[in-house]
Each structure stands twice: as structure tokens, then as C-alpha cells.
Amino acid sequence: MSYxxxxxxxxxxxxxxxxxxxxxxxxxxxxLDEERLHHAYLFTGIRGVGKTTVAxxxxxxxxxxxGVTSTPCGECAAxxxxxxxxxxxxxxxxxxxxxxVEDTRELLDNVQYAPTHGRFKVYLIDEVHMLSGHSFNALLxxxxxxxxxxxxxxxxxxxxxxxxxxxxxxxxxxxKRMPMPLIEGHLQHILQAEQVAFEDQAIRLLAHGADGSMRxxxxxxxxxxxxxxxxxxxxxxxxxLGSVSRDRILAILNALITNDAAAAMNEVARLAEMTPDYQxxxxxxxxxLHQVALAQQVPDAVDDHLVERETIQQIASQVSAxxxxxxxxxxxxxxxxxxxxxDARTGFEMALLRMLAFKPAPGQVSERLxxxxxxxxxxxxLVNAGEQNPEPATEQATPATAPVAKVAVSxxxxxxxxxxxxxxxxxxAVNCVLHQRDGGEIQLILxxxxxxxxxxxxxxxxxxxxxEYLGDKIKLQISxxxxxxxxxxxxxxxxxxxxxxxAEQSIEQDPVVQAxxxxxxxxxxxxxxxxxx
Amino acid sequence: MIYPWQQNQWQQIxxxxxxxxxxxALLFKGAEGLGKLDFAHELTASLLCKQLTPSGQSCGTCEAxxxxxxxxxxxxxxxxxxxxxxxxKVDQVRELCASLSMTSQFxxxxxxxxxxxxxxxINAANSLLxxxxxxxxxxxxILVSSRPHRLPITIRSRCQNVLFxxxxxxxxxxxxxxxNTADAELMLSLSHGSPxxxxxxxxxxxxxxxKSLIEALLGVANNQAVTEHAxxxxxxxxxxxxxxxxxxxxxxxxLHQGGAVSRLVHSDYQNELQQMVAGSNQQGLFGLLDEVIxxxxxxxxxxxxxxxxxxxxxxxxxxxxxx
Numbered sequence: 001m002s003y004x005x006x007x008x009x010x011x012x013x014x015x016x017x018x019x020x021x022x023x024x025x026x027x028x029x030x031x032l033d034e035e036r037l038h039h040a041y042l043f044t045g046i047r048g049v050g051k052t053t054v055a056x057x058x059x060x061x062x063x064x065x066x067g068v069t070s071t072p073c074g075e076c077a078a079x080x081x082x083x084x085x086x087x088x089x090x091x092x093x094x095x096x097x098x099x100x101v102e103d104t105r106e107l108l109d110n111v112q113y114a115p116t117h118g119r120f121k122v123y124l125i126d127e128v129h130m131l132s133g134h135s136f137n138a139l140l141x142x143x144x145x146x147x148x149x150x151x152x153x154x155x156x157x158x159x160x161x162x163x164x165x166x167x168x169x170x171x172x173x174x175x176k177r178m179p180m181p182l183i184e185g186h187l188q189h190i191l192q193a194e195q196v197a198f199e200d201q202a203i204r205l206l207a208h209g210a211d212g213s214m215r216x217x218x219x220x221x222x223x224x225x226x227x228x229x230x231x232x233x234x235x236x237x238x239x240x241l242g243s244v245s246r247d248r249i250l251a252i253l254n255a256l257i258t259n260d261a262a263a264a265m266n267e268v269a270r271l272a273e274m275t276p277d278y279q280x281x282x283x284x285x286x287x288x289l290h291q292v293a294l295a296q297q298v299p300d301a302v303d304d305h306l307v308e309r310e311t312i313q314q315i316a317s318q319v320s321a322x323x324x325x326x327x328x329x330x331x332x333x334x335x336x337x338x339x340x341x342x343d344a345r346t347g348f349e350m351a352l353l354r355m356l357a358f359k360p361a362p363g364q365v366s367e368r369l370x371x372x373x374x375x376x377x378x379x380x381x382l383v384n385a386g387e388q389n390p391e392p393a394t395e396q397a398t399p400a401t402a403p404v405a406k407v408a409v410s411x412x413x414x415x416x417x418x419x420x421x422x423x424x425x426x427x428x429a430v431n432c433v434l435h436q437r438d439g440g441e442i443q444l445i446l447x448x449x450x451x452x453x454x455x456x457x458x459x460x461x462x463x464x465x466x467x468e469y470l471g472d473k474i475k476l477q478i479s480x481x482x483x484x485x486x487x488x489x490x491x492x493x494x495x496x497x498x499x500x501x502x503a504e505q506s507i508e509q510d511p512v513v514q515a516x517x518x519x520x521x522x523x524x525x526x527x528x529x530x531x532x533x
Numbered sequence: 534m535i536y537p538w539q540q541n542q543w544q545q546i547x548x549x550x551x552x553x554x555x556x557x558a559l560l561f562k563g564a565e566g567l568g569k570l571d572f573a574h575e576l577t578a579s580l581l582c583k584q585l586t587p588s589g590q591s592c593g594t595c596e597a598x599x600x601x602x603x604x605x606x607x608x609x610x611x612x613x614x615x616x617x618x619x620x621x622k623v624d625q626v627r628e629l630c631a632s633l634s635m636t637s638q639f640x641x642x643x644x645x646x647x648x649x650x651x652x653x654x655i656n657a658a659n660s661l662l663x664x665x666x667x668x669x670x671x672x673x674x675i676l677v678s679s680r681p682h683r684l685p686i687t688i689r690s691r692c693q694n695v696l697f698x699x700x701x702x703x704x705x706x707x708x709x710x711x712x713n714t715a716d717a718e719l720m721l722s723l724s725h726g727s728p729x730x731x732x733x734x735x736x737x738x739x740x741x742x743x744k745s746l747i748e749a750l751l752g753v754a755n756n757q758a759v760t761e762h763a764x765x766x767x768x769x770x771x772x773x774x775x776x777x778x779x780x781x782x783x784x785x786x787x788l789h790q791g792g793a794v795s796r797l798v799h800s801d802y803q804n805e806l807q808q809m810v811a812g813s814n815q816q817g818l819f820g821l822l823d824e825v826i827x828x829x830x831x832x833x834x835x836x837x838x839x840x841x842x843x844x845x846x847x848x849x850x851x852x853x854x855x856x
Contacts, residue, residue: 003555003556008667068643074665094662094663095658096656097663099656127662129659130656130660135595140697213690219691223556223693223694224694226549229548229552230552265790269796279682340830342632342725342780345725346779352818353789353790356814357790357816358816428679515850519758519759523567
């Protein structure tokens with residue numbers, strides 16, 4: 001009376017029935033044939049690629065009455081018992097339900113006893129990532145050196161949750177996603193065996209929907225057979241998957257690139273008649289945009305099998321690369337926000353409208369760039385606020401990008417920043433201006449307000465630093481006076497004042513602040529405004 | 534009970550039962566208020582009932598049906614969060630798995646329904662995996678979720694999906710009028726086509742708050758002070774208001790792009806909406822929409838609602854003025 005779903009009915013019973021995962025099977029088969037068996041194996045991989053299956057077949061191979069073999073007979077008492085899930089020496093543990101350390105200890109209590117019936121006692125611990133930290137630690141000693149009659153097989157989708165101490169004690173096999181052709185082949189094989197009529201395109205849709213997992217594929221197949229009343233028909237599979245025919249999505253894309261919101265909404269209305277899954281519909285739209293972007297940048301990379309290849313190439317020639325990227329980004333965000341919209345259709349429509357609303361008007365793209373650049377330049381002083389002053393900073397850009405280039409002596413501001421000096425010596429330097437340079441002799445004028453900085457020790461240190469930087473022996477003379485030009489320190493002070501003013505101004509003009517003043521009679525506390533560093 | 538808009542799903546599952554292809558794990562997904570749980574209940578009853586009616590529904594008079602109605606049928610397990618808005622705990626799931634591992638009391642099916650399945654926390658979901666993949670004979674597990682994307686993919690991969698969709702408006706309206714619901718059309722539009730939600734909405738007093746929301750939106754657009762409106766709104770249930778605010782903004786955006794008036798959610802405020810479109814700016818409205826989405830995301834966190842609404846209304850005022 002009870003129906004066994006295809007995924008269970010067609011669970012492979014030996015290694016030859018397995019589809020894909022050759023890299024794992026080969027290693028296991030060779031290990032079995034040469035009897036070089038490790039005592040702990042860990043199988044990882046996404047859902048439905050065969051972790052538990054591999055582990056069960058491996059358990060059979062170990063305990064088959066014909067001897068340790070890579071081709072278990074499937075007929076002996078041990079093989080049958082394992083297939084029916086009643087073999088006494090195969091202990092299959094659902095780690096997610098038995099996470100506590102007491103459970104694990106109870107399990108390990110019996111490790112020391114020899115197997116009752118088979119050759120090995122096999123512990124198959126499924127969903128092992130759910131064990132608690134203590135449980136893992138309780139396992140460590142046994143997992144490292146189990147008695148010779150014990151094998152551990154661990155399986156999980158989430159190996160990054162296992163402690164490294166467990167990982168290092170196991171042979172790890174990573175099972176791969178199933179490629180689409182393999183899934184298609186297997187589905188065809190099963191349908192033939194089950195004597196169900198099918199269309200190739202329907203199989204392809206199912207394989208695509210399975211997203212790399214064989215169990216998903218078989219679950220979908222089950223559903224499709226039931227839905228189609230015992231046969232597989234492309235239209236019905238499409239309806240069942242909630243996947244919309246690509247024509248509808250293409251029509252929406254066409255409406256988008258022609259900037260026709262009304263047409264896009266009409267297309268959504270037509271789409272809605274098919275009761276689609278909007279999350280999928282948006283994903284399909286993104287996939288199409290991806291193909292369009294590919295067709296624009298790397299025309300050879302477009303999938304040859306695509307039915308709509310020509311349409312995509314035509315679209316690619318009509319729409320700018322920026323728009324495609326913009327649509328893609330908005331679509332991506334839209335997918336994230338879709339569950340938060342009151343209903344999926346509204347969310348989908350909003351994503352489409354947003355694409356159109358933020359699409360720059362034709363010709364605006366080229367105008368926009370300079371605008372952005374000036375905006376950037378205007379904000380540059382703010383960004384550089386941490387440094388002393390913007391004027392040398394702009395010139396400093398050269399040494400920053402090309403560190404080899406030296407700053408000339410004539411550019412004293414730049415030179416002061418570029419030299420490796422700190423503390424008092426730097427204070428001395430920033431308060432001087434260059435008076436004259438004559439070969440190895442440099443004359444500076446120190447602002448007389450800072451006369452206390454002038455002492456022979458600092459002067460000679462500055463001379464050394466200059467010499468080191470310029471790679472020359474420098475004779476330095478510093479005289480007191482009133483410099484005519486601005487010293488680096490003055491420039492810095494002036495900049496700070498300017499920035500302060502700028503900040504105050506921007507606060508005054510800020511729409512939020514203005515709204516606060518208007519709505520709540522708020523005031524800006526004087527002197528509380530600081531530029532953002 | 535089976536609602537008129539669930540006939541397709543009902544027939545599909547019955548076809549599966551007739552073919553002997555009923556899978557052991559089903560995932561009912563679809564928006565809230567479509568009667569998925571009622572469907573699951575009726576399906577369970579029809580699986581356990583001893584004397585099915587010719588149409589395949591449960592008889593309601595046999596021993597099994599009476600036990601189900603009393604909530605004491607031993608082969609019918611119903612799992613839901615112990616408290617509202619709390620996750621389904623791992624112990625509940627373990628208990629369920631333990632009961633399912635035994636043979637049925639009546640010798641027929643054992644059925645477990647997990648309502649609000651996406652409320653299972655990560656541990657609970659993981660401990661269901663093995664049972665969900667290979668339950669014992671004659672077990673059927675039905676997971677019901679209106680947010681299936683929140684279920685772990687390992688769970689989803691083990692289930693066959695049954696998708697429930699919003700009924701066509703005609704069907705829903707007819708059903709609602711048969712059930713004596715006032716304002717069927719508006720209620721339906723406000724609850725995005727979910728008839729049960731619409732009925733609930735019509736019966737509750739929440740709808741009155743929509744008026745204050747719209748008054749606030751119109752008032753603030755005309756530069757009334759935000760604080761009083763916010764105080765009023767902060768007392769109303771936030772989930773409804775945020776959803777209606779989302780709709781209000783999306784209505785505006787649709788009108789902006791020359792959308793048809795017929796698809797508006799707040800269709801009774803058409804004129805107000807249309808007047809507002811001229812004064813608003815699309816990109817600003819999308820910014821506001823993002824704020825609403827963000828708030829819907831953090832809905833379960835107790836925020837100061839007064840401030841939240843002040844903030845929203847100030848942004849609204851700014852958007853409308855900037856246009």
C-alpha cells in the first residue's frame with residue numbers, strides 16, 4: 001500500500017549503478033580491491049549527490065559474505081540485511097537527533113565488542129555536522145585508533161562545521177554536483193525502466209530544475225509523473241515547475257529595453273495567468289541578462305544550445321552594456337527583497353519598475369561621468385582630511401603612485417611631507433619656508449614666532465634628513481624672519497579652518513537639519529560641528 | 534475543508550493516491566491565507582477515514598473521523614510552535630520522529646503535519662532529515678509553509694512540492710460573498726488576493742487603522758506635524774501598516790510609469806494617489822520603498838514604534854516635497 005518514491009526505489013545498490021562521482025568511486029573500489037582500507041571515511045557534498053548511498057554500498061562491500069569486495073553480491077544474507085536496513089553490525093546513526101555527548105558515549109561503549117554477524121562493525125553517522133562540540137571530542141580517540149573490526153563512515157552536507165581534529169582523522173571524499181547531462185541520462189534510464197512515456201525537453205527542464213542534485217531530480221520526476229497522470233509532457237512539466245516559458249520572460253526583457261513600462265506590466269499580467277513562481281521568473285530574467293551580457297562582451301561564450309540564441313544576440317545589440325549591468329544588479333537585489341514584499345507579484349513588478357526608473361536617459365551616461373568626477377574632486381579635501389594640507393597632498397599624489405620620483409627642493413611643502421622626519425624636527429621644518437637654494441646649500445627662513453625651535457641639534461638633524469633624502473651633502477642655514485610665502489604649517493591651519501567652515505555650511509544646508517529646524521524648532525549647538533575625518 | 538480554489542491540488546493528490554504514487558513527504562507552499570492547513574487537515578482525514586465518500590473526501594461519521602475531529606487520533610500528529618512566533622523546537626521534532634518510527638495504531642497510514650514548517654530552528658530541521666528521507670512504512674509527512682525559501686535546502690530536496698496559488702478574483706469574491714463578507718473586493722485587494730486573510734481582515738478592526746495611515750500620509754504631505762500622526766500609528770499593528778504603506782508607494786510608482794488604475798491596491802483612494810503622483814519623484818519613492826522593506830526585515834525586533842513612524846513620515850514628507 002505504501003508507495004516508495006523514486007529516489008528511494010532507485011537508490012543504487014552497488015558501485016556500478018552509481019551515476020557520476022567517478023573520482024570517489026575509483027578510490028574506494030581500488031581501496032577495497034587491494035584491501036588498503038582506512039578506518040574512517042568522511043563523505044561530503046551538496047544535498048542529493050549520493051553521500052549516504054556511497055556509505056551504504058561501502059558498508060555492503062565490507063561485509064559481503066563473498067569477502068571484502070568492490071562488487072558486493074547483493075544476494076547473501078549480509079547484503080540483503082543491509083539493503084533492508086536490518087543488519088545488526090551496520091549502526092546507522094542520525095547524528096542530528098543524537099547530538100548529545102551522552103548519546104555518543106553510549107554509542108562508543110559498544111565499539112570494543114567484536115561484530116555479531118559480519119566482518120566489520122560499521123558506524124554510519126549521517127548529518128554528522130550536527131553533533132555537539134563535546135560529542136566530537138568524545139569521538140576523537142576512538143576515531144583515531146579504533147579496534148581493527150570497526151569502520152567509521154561519516155556523511156554531511158556541511159563539512160566546515162566539523163572540527164579540524166575530526167577532519168584530520170578521516171579520509172575525506174567530496175562528492176561533486178551532478179552535471180546536467182548525467183541527470184538527464186539517469187532520468188531517461190529510470191523512465192524507460194518504469195515504462196513512462198516522456199519528451200526529451202521535459203527531461204531537460206527537470207534536470208535543470210534539479211540544480212545539480214539527483215534526489216531533487218527524482219523528487220521532481222515523481223511529482224511530474226503524478227501531475228501528468230503517468231506520462232511526461234513538456235507543457236505540463238513546465239506548469240508544474242512554475243517555470244514560465246522563456247518567451248514570456250523574453251517579452252518582459254524586450255519591454256524593459258524599449259523602456260516601455262506599460263508593456264512590461266501587461267506582460268506581467270499575462271505571466272500571472274500562468275501562476276508562476278516569481279522567484280524563479282526573476283531568476284530566469286537574470287539568466288537571460290547574463291546571456292545578453294555574455295553576448296556583448298564575449299560573443300563566443302554564448303551557449304550554442306540556447307534556443308533563443310539569435311534573439312539574445314539581437315537584444316545584445318540594442319541595449320547598452322551599462323543598462324544590462326544595471327538591470328542585473330537591480331534584479332539581484334529584487335530577488336533578495338522579493339520575500340519581504342507583501343506579495344510576490346508586487347515585488348516582481350517593483351523590481352521591473354525600478355530597472356526602468358533608474359535607467360539613465362539616453363545620452364545621459366556620457367554627461368554623467370564628468371559630473372561624478374567633479375563631485376569627487378570637491379569631496380577630495382574631505383577625504384584627505386587626515387593629512388596635513390590638500391595642496392601638497394595633490395602634488396604628493398605623484399610620489400604616492402610612483403614612489404621612485406623625488407620631490408624637488410623648490411617644492412618645500414612637498415619635500416617636508418616626503419622626508420622621513422618626525423616630532424620637533426618636523427615642527428621646525430613645517431614652520432620654515434624656502435628662501436634660497438644654491439647647490440648643496442639651502443637657506444630657510446623660520447617664522448619668528450617659533451624662534452624657540454631654532455637650536456643647533458634640530459638644525460643638524462634636519463640637515464641630515466635633507467641630505468639623506470636628496471642623496472647629497474647639504475649645508476643648511478636657518479634664519480629668523482617674517483616669511484613672505486605661506487609655511488606648510490600655515491597652509492595646514494588655513495585648511496583646517498576652511499574645512500571647518502565647509503562642514504558648518506554643509507550642516508546648515510542639510511535637508512534633514514533644515515527639516516528638523518522647521519518641524520521641531522531644532523537648533524545647531526554652536527562649535528559642535530566637526531569635519532568628518 | 535477544501536476551498537473552491539484548491540480543486541486542482543486536491544485532484545492531483547487524489548490521482549496520486551489512486552495510482553498508488555502518494556509520496557511520503559509533501560511540502561505545501563504558497564502565500565498565507567490560502568487555506569493550506571485546512572487542506573492538509575482534510576487530506577489527512579481522507580487518508581485515515583474508513584468510509585470515504587465517492588468524491589474522495591472524509592465521511593465525518595466513522596470512528597477515525599470522530600477521533601480526528603476530537604484531535605485524539607493516535608496516527609495523526611500535528612506539530613506547530615508551542616507558542617506563537619516561537620520556533621519549533623528540536624525536542625518536538627525528535628518526539629515526532631520517535632512516534633513515527635512505530636507502526637500505526639489503526640493499521641493504516643500515519644500522518645504528520647508540520648504547520649509553519651519554516652519556523653523550525655536549524656537543529657529541529659536537521660533532526661527531521663533522516664525521518665523525512667526514509668520514514669517507516671505507510672508514513673506521510675506534510676510540511677506546510679508560506680515562506681518555503683526559509684527551509685533548509687536539504688529539507689526541500691526531500692519533499693514533493695505542492696504549490697498553492699491565489700485564486701482568480703472572481704472565484705475568491707464569489708466565495709467571500711457566499712460567506713457574507715462585506716467589501717469583498719477591497720478586502721481582497723488589501724490582502725493581495727488571499728481569501729482567508731481577506732475574511733479575517735474584514736472581520737477584524739485592523740482595517741480602521743488603514744484610514745489613519747492614509748490620513749497621516751495625506752496630512753504629512755501637506756506639512757502637518759508628524760508627531761501626532763506617528764503617535765496614532767504606533768498603536769496599530771505594524772505588519773499590516775507596513776504592508777499597506779508598501780502598497781501605497783508601489784501604487785504611486787505604478788501610476789508614475791503609466792500603469793493601469795485597475796491594479797491599484799488602494800483603489801478607493803485613486804484620486805488622492807493620482808494627485809500625489811505629480812508631486813513625487815520616482816527615485817525617492819524607491820528609496821522610501823527600501824526603507825519599508827528594511828523595516829519589514831527587522832519586524833520581529835522590538836523597535837520604538839513612535840520613532841519608527843516619525844522617521845518614515847519625515848522621509849515621506851521629504852520625498853513628496855522634493856518631487
